[in-house]
Amino acid sequence: MRVELRLFASLGKYASHPMISTEGIMDLPSLITVGDLVDRLGIPRQEIKLIFLNGVHAHLDSKVNENDRLGLFPPIGGG
Amino acid sequence: MSDLMTDIELKAHKWKNHMGNYVRAISDMDLNHIAEIRHQTIREICIQSLKMGITPLRYLRNSPSISIEDQIILGESEVAVVGAGGLGGHVIQLLCRLGIGRLLVCDPDTFDQTNLNRQSLCFTHNQGMFKAEEAVRQCALINPAVEVKAHVLSITHSGQIALFSHTNVVIDALDNAKDRLILSSISKDLGIPMVHGAVAGFEGRVMTHFPGDTGMNTLYSSEKEGCAESPGAEHVLGTPALAPALIAPFQVMATVKILLNRGDMKHNCLLHVDLEKMSMNSFMV
Incomplete structure (x- = not known):
């Protein structure tokens, strides 16, 4: 299934993973969770602070569906 | 009209604004002077001036995105x-x-x-x-x-x-x-x-x-x-x-x-x- 991934701020360094196209599109098996996806990309879970599925707050155990837009944020605290 | 209002009224002048309309305005220098002689803060004089429909020149370009009424609320x-x-x-x-x-x-x-x-x-x-x-x-x-x-x-x-x-x-x-x-x-x-x-x-x-x-x-x-x-x-x-x-x-x-x-x-x-x-x-x- 097709999933659009957006890695924000310091997570951008993981965007060069071969599973992710230059447009941020991933082709994934169905019934995958956000946590599974994060593990496949080799992103340490502790680097992820916020998860958004289709613009709404989600969790590592949230299911990812066809054509979902997934956004991952690290902690951000600069002022 | 109070003495303060009279002071402000006397210092108000016509000013052509950025939309080409004439409005009543007052300068920073006059606001400062009135605050000094009336022993009030410049903020208080500004608000009183705005309430009289006289815009401090420093806020003229805020209008109309920020109206006189809005400017009073911000000032308060x-x-x-x-x-x-x-x-x-x-x-x-x-x-x-x-x-x-x-x-x-x-x-x-x-x-x-x-x-x-x-x-x-x-x-x-x-x-x-x-x-x-x-x-x-x-x-x-x-x-x-x-x-x-x-x-x-x-x-x-x-x-x-x-x-x-x-x-x-x-x-x-x-x-x-x-x-x-x-x-x-x-x-x-x-x-x-x-x-x-x-x-x-x-x-x-x-x-x-x-x-x-x-x-x-x-x-x-x-x-x-x-x-x-x-x-x-x-x-x-x-x-x-x-x-x-x-x-x-x-x-x-x-x-x-x-x-x-x-x-x-x-x-x-x-x-x-x-x-x-x-x-x-x-x-x-």
Whole structure:
């Protein structure tokens, strides 16, 4: 299934993973969770602070569906 | 008509505004002079002048985006800015130019050379000076009608709520999760909104946190999953000048919208801006 991934701020360094196209599109098996996806990309879970599925707050155990837009944020605290 | 009103009336003059219309206006010099002879603050004279339909020249170009009635509300409002660094410096200057009546500025730190890359109140000549006290000095140069009070301290516990007893909106221009959660707890206890901002690299975000909202806890509370959380992205990417200068106006706009009761304000809505990708996204937290 097709999933659009957006890695924000310091997570951008993981965007060069071969599973992710230059447009941020991933082709994934169905019934995958956000946590599974994060593990496949080799992103340490502790680097992820916020998860958004289709613009709404989600969790590592949230299911990812066809054509979902997934956004991952690290902690951000600069002022 | 009171003596004060007569003083203002006598100094009012016709001025052609940017739309080609003649309006009644009054200069800074005349406002200062009237405040001096009447033993009142410049802010009070400004508000009285606006109530008489006489616009201080310094606010003429705010119109009609900010009406005379709006300008009075802003002049009668108090905003607290907690943190006078990257975000806070820009926020303070913008609020000051807008004519917010009273500003509270809280920051325990002094300026150092690492602040020069982004902090708009920081200069080569004020190194070592307290940021909050510099805010007072610089605001006086921008707009003496704004009454600025400096608190050289950190917001570390809920007992500091009394500092904000007359505050209408709190602006979070802090730089760490712990202080932000304390500030959002204080704003909740006060029953007033807090406007959150944070930056890292060329990205930044803003969110208005209303009393009872859960957004700040989602953004900053520790998940306690048994492993230490990574440091903030600002420690990885740094904080160049652009993101603070971009996010601060969003925070100030949110504040103005609250004060003027203007437009829809969504709860738990996080706006994220990426300058490098030139993209903007909003999320429901």
